[in-house]
Amino acid sequence: MIGMDEFVRRLPVYLLLDCSGSMMGERIEAVKQGIRSLITELKGDPQALETAYISVITFSSTAKQEAGLTELMLFKEPELKASGATMFGRALDVLMDCINTEVRKSTETQKGDWRPLVFVLTDGAPSDVNDFKRAAEQLKTMKIANIIACAAGADADTTYLKMMTENVLMMNSLSAGDLAQFFAWVSGSIKMTSKSLDTKPGEALELPPPPQGFQIVP
């Protein structure tokens, strides 16, 4: 009836996924399945369907944006393959570039998008430690996104994750079941954020309690 589309703020959601060699096989398949369920789950929520836009950034020996920020109905699942090193620092640079170009900023004449939500999943430590430290520091000080980082499995190093965000989770295994739970929790967090942005601006991000077997890293 009335074109109100221009007043809808988008909620940009970036998934930063570790696709290094250690993720090969069952793990990467579980990640793909997780993305599929995440999209299906979000499409079933009217608020998320209207506001959430999704992008996938992967990192292995390189880092790249597999899928640009896309509305849920048009989102195409990226082809994910696991191999190589863990260029995590590069991935943070790609993330900052993407946020810079894709997220609409508030200007004199235009309303801006919501602050992006970034979910990071890694099972190791960065191969490019110096780049990582610089980029993590930059991300943390610029406060351009709400970042939730999840360390998966025994080899994941949470000290690096703590450099980029206060919100760090740890899951003990990388089983298909745990990964499914992780993505379900991501969907819950997105729905919650798109629903009840009701705390005063600047207050800590409200997230649902993590699934069983996940610990919040203090």
Next chain:
Amino acid sequence: MSKIAEAILMDGSKLPYVITDNPPRGGMKYTYFAPDKSYVIQFFNDPEIGMIPEIQDRISAIIGKYNPTLSEENGGARGNSQTLADYFSQRYCWPVAMVKYPEFGIVCPAYPSNYFFDSNSSIVEGLDLSGKDKKSNWFTSRNRKYLNKSELGNFMMMLKLSICLARAIRRMHSAGLAHSDLSNNNVLIDPKSGSCVVIDIDSLVVPGLYPPEVAGTRGYIAPEVLETMEYPRSDPRRCLPCIETDLHSMAVLIYEYLLLRHPLNGPKHIPNITPEEEDFLLMGPKAVFIEDPNDQSNRPQNLNITVHDLGPHLEQLFMQAFVDGLHSPKRRPQAMDWERGLIKTWDMLYPCENPNCREKWFVLHDIEHPVCPFCGKRVNSEIVKIKFKKELRGKSGQWMPSGELIAYNNYPLFSWHIYSNVFADEKADRDLCAYVVKHQGNWLLVNQKIKGMRSPSGNLVPPGQAVLLKNGTVFRLSDESNGQLAEIQIKG
């Protein structure tokens, strides 16, 4: 993977439920279903909250002495009859019991199946909605375009479910209860049948008991609640959810149902702050109604259909809610005012003559310019208006206007049209009293069961007989006490 578990209720009885991996989760609670889906069991995200005695006391009061879905006989609200309990059971998903094991929880009935989508509800590939709740904003946002037309109902159905909502909230408020989180998520609507159900009843504000934790949902929180969030809960300046804040949330929902847009979401923009801060200001201290006649700063350019097109009753109520009362909670219309205004507007509904009109019905509030605002079609048929008058108390023979309706062929009249002391609420008798019909070119009002209907010349018109309606005809609908006078206007 799912498995069956058993909950033990406070009275010791046991109820099975299905534990699923990723249960639906709200801000406060998560939900498991019964094996046959006839009820749900909800636990708190934070189990500690469920352990607070004050919270258990509140929920116990909600389930018992404040429960309008149980008759007084069965432990429900005082004065509640079984008929009323049955009516309100359809309006709310009211908690029925408390769980003590494995932890504190609540049992609620499942909502009826018409509040779930089915596999035909979505018309786009890749969007399977079967089994999803019909949250309001599926219908009032751009998501409409994904839905099968048969799900969307029409303007009449949206008005009908708005009446249902106003009535449900009026019933709560009249008992002193406030819902505290009315929103697109907590009112499920079925535009197909024109009905709604209010859910998430356990966070009600109950007089004298510990208040709930929630502030509300974005877009529905009253401006004063946002504005005073910086103060501690005990600070007298802090505005917490209450009946007055419900009245804001409900007005937002009704506006969305009838006009398919949010009343505060316009082009107004405050640069140089974050979107989060901006949104806080635009929904809180700096909120402006998009149709505010005195402040155009938030008015969209292409506002083709406005509250004026909803007729005088709703126009006045929306102005009161979003202009006078937006930042002055005490000036907001009560739920009872909404219920009355919506019902008066219902009596002005007219079927659009354009067979392709999206909304099928509109409010014919100006018979000099009878045009459907949704499609622009002008009415060609004769329009019959009945103006009601009621006798001033203690002043026999003195009459004052008490309402009007726009009739069309086979238009039904009910007891609240005939008698000035009957209100069309859940208690009113819904038997047909009379109807307007066009017969061989003449408009007739046929008496179905009214005692004491009088023709314009004063003769008794018994059931089965009719009064001929002409422009200017005046007659008594009933000469019994509180019987109204009808004055006919025919245009066209």
